Amino acid sequence: MKEKTDKLLTLVMLGVALLATVFAVLFAIGNGSADSLEGLTNPGTFDVAYIILMCLVIAAIVGILVFLVVKLVNRFMSNGKYWVKFLTVTVICVAVVVVSYLLSSGSDVPAEFLAKNETSEGVSKLIGAACIMVYILAAGSVISILFTEIAKPFKKK
Numbered sequence: 115m116k117e118k119t120d121k122l123l124t125l126v127m128l129g130v131a132l133l134a135t136v137f138a139v140l141f142a143i144g145n146g147s148a149d150s151l152e153g154l155t156n157p158g159t160f161d162v163a164y165i166i167l168m169c170l171v172i173a174a175i176v177g178i179l180v181f182l183v184v185k186l187v188n189r190f191m192s193n194g195k196y197w198v199k200f201l202t203v204t205v206i207c208v209a210v211v212v213v214s215y216l217l218s219s220g221s222d223v224p225a226e227f228l229a230k231n232e233t234s235e236g237v238s239k240l241i242g243a244a245c246i247m248v249y250i251l252a253a254g255s256v257i258s259i260l261f262t263e264i265a266k267p268f269k270k271k
Contacts, residue, residue, distance in 0.1 A: 127177050134170035210250050211243075218242030 189196045220239030228238060 123181065127174065127181075130170055130174050130177065134167060134174055138167055210247055214247035214250060215239070215243040217246050 186200070190200075218239050218241075220235045220242060222242060223238055228235065
């Protein structure tokens with residue numbers, strides 16, 4: 115029964131994602147030039163597509179969060195050791211974010227560029243932190259893949 119429910123919920127969420135994609139495309143086409151599909155460029159279609167898109171995106175986000183909380187609660191109830199794994203991953207993620215933020219300078223672009231784009235050093239620091247975080251996570255992924263592949267022959271003894 116649980117498998118059927120999970121499959122049904124997955125199909126419903128895929129349907130919502132598909133509808134959100136369709137309305138996102140309609141929204142994007144409505145913003146295009148006057149040559150693009152005349153029925154979609156009138157203001158009424160644009161507004162309706164945007165409202166439906168936002169409703170579907172919000173529904174998808176709420177669904178993802180609800181499923182996440184339900185899965186976490188089920189895992190925490192069924193396996194006490196899962197807490198340790200969850201807390202370890204959470205601490206590592208927070209540490210990566212903090213280290214990335216501390217490593218980013220925020221002053222690596224000229225002040226003229228910031229003024230031209232109406233951006234502050236704080237925003238520049240956040241963008242730099244995001245870039246550094248991507249680099250750290252990519253390096254971590256490569257290292258974990260290499261470690262897994264190198265460790266395989268030694269574990270088969």
